[in-house]
Amino acid sequence: MSRAVLEPLVLFLAPFALYAIYLLLRARWPLEIEHWTSVRVSILTVVGLAAAVIGLVAINLTAPRGRGVYVPAHVENGVLVPGRFQ
Numbered sequence: 001m002s003r004a005v006l007e008p009l010v011l012f013l014a015p016f017a018l019y020a021i022y023l024l025l026r027a028r029w030p031l032e033i034e035h036w037t038s039v040r041v042s043i044l045t046v047v048g049l050a051a052a053v054i055g056l057v058a059i060n061l062t063a064p065r066g067r068g069v070y071v072p073a074h075v076e077n078g079v080l081v082p083g084r085f086q
Contacts, residue, residue, distance in 0.1 A: 011055040012048040019044055 019040070023030040073083040 007059065008052040008056055011052040014051060015044045015047045 020030040023035055028035060068085040071084055071086050074081055
């Protein structure tokens with residue numbers, strides 16, 4: 001469950017971190033409010049949302065899938081047989 005939350009969160013926060021690194025490389029202090037205007041924050045938010053959506057779609061398209069029919073867990077001769085794909 002944490003992976004389902006952390007992956008989109010990292011993708012969303014990446015543009016903000018890159019912008020802060022950009023400010024540091026330009027020898028500016030990234031915690032000053034003048035660098036974080038509403039226009040810049042709005043653009044970073046839109047870019048972050050787009051990155052999260054595109055990343056989730058890419059992960060979904062490339063994820064390995066189980067092939068075959070799922071047989072749920074059941075009891076055979078008093079022994080629990082775990083669920084599996086056949």
